[in-house]
Amino acid sequence: MTTATELINLVKEVIADSKRPDLPDTTEILTTNAVTKRLGLTARTVRFYSEQGIATPIRRGTSRLFTPKQVRRLQLARELRGLGMDVKSVVDTLDDLNRMAPDTEKLQALSRRFTDHAEDLQHRAAEVRNQHTLTNRIVADLGADR
Numbered sequence: 001m002t003t004a005t006e007l008i009n010l011v012k013e014v015i016a017d018s019k020r021p022d023l024p025d026t027t028e029i030l031t032t033n034a035v036t037k038r039l040g041l042t043a044r045t046v047r048f049y050s051e052q053g054i055a056t057p058i059r060r061g062t063s064r065l066f067t068p069k070q071v072r073r074l075q076l077a078r079e080l081r082g083l084g085m086d087v088k089s090v091v092d093t094l095d096d097l098n099r100m101a102p103d104t105e106k107l108q109a110l111s112r113r114f115t116d117h118a119e120d121l122q123h124r125a126a127e128v129r130n131q132h133t134l135t136n137r138i139v140a141d142l143g144a145d146r
Contacts, residue, residue: 002079010076011097015106017069018098029058029065039075049077052091084124085117 002010030038032046041049050057050064054077057064066074073094080090096109 002082007076007079010072010079011107011110013072014076014094014097015103017072018100020069028068030071032057032064032066035066035071035074038071039078041074041078046074049074052087054091054094083117084121089113089117 032043035041035046036043039046046055047064049055055066055070055073057066057070059065076094077090080093081087085093093110093113096113097106099106
């Protein structure tokens with residue numbers, strides 16, 4: 001798992017990328033296979049993320065080729081998913097970072113998204129605690145019937 005500082009630095013890189021054209025430099029183009037090795041994602045996940053608009057690879061025949069900018073978006077998507085964000089929230093977050101707006105607005109939008117996500121995680125944690133308690137009661141009751 002990435003540290004908070006590393007994640008914030010990656011976010012800042014993606015924001016900086018949004019201000020630059022995504023021009024393919026052929027020395028830095030990566031195939032799907034290279035992306036999977038670099039990011040630890042499966043080819044299926046990379047294809048799915050591409051279909052969701054997280055990264056738009058260059059198509060050469062049946063091959064998908066990714067620029068460094070697209071790889072950073074995939075990397076950030078991986079990190080956000082690792083924090084438990086659903087795919088729609090990841091896509092929305094990346095869209096927020098890519099829109100034409102001052103960096104301060106982008107970071108404020110990101111802060112709101114993380115606040116909402118933290119609240120969602122808190123609710124989900126409470127649900128898991130309740131499920132755990134109920135499961136333990138069932139185990140205890142089943143043990144009492146022996």
